[in-house]
Amino acid sequence: MRVHHIDAAGNDMGELVVSNDWEHPSVQWFPQALRLGAGEGIRFTCEWSNPDDHPVHFGVTTEDEMCFVGGYFYPDDETVPVTGPGCLPQGAGLECFAPKLS
DSSP, X not given: OEEEEEOTTSOEEEEEEEOXXXXXXXXXXXXXXXXXXXXXXXXXXXXXXXOSSSOOOBOSSTTXXXXXXXXXXXXXXXXXXXXXTTEEEETTEEEEOOOOOO
């Protein structure tokens, strides 16, 4: 799975996340919030290997291949500071996610 930043014209502005492990996908926290301008977005793509002798298509069953990307977003409000990795504006403050403890 790969996630790329795409500008308003559809041009690739660079890779944001890569994960080659389907069972334990990577998690990416940015040190600062990633701001997307008007018309910009993200594009994710997936590749898989099919060693079977029949076509496999995207779907949500155990007979299908899957590829999902999740993320957090919020309307841009420059009056609320965003600080720290994993912190997002929430109301008049910040919501910060604790790292996974081993």
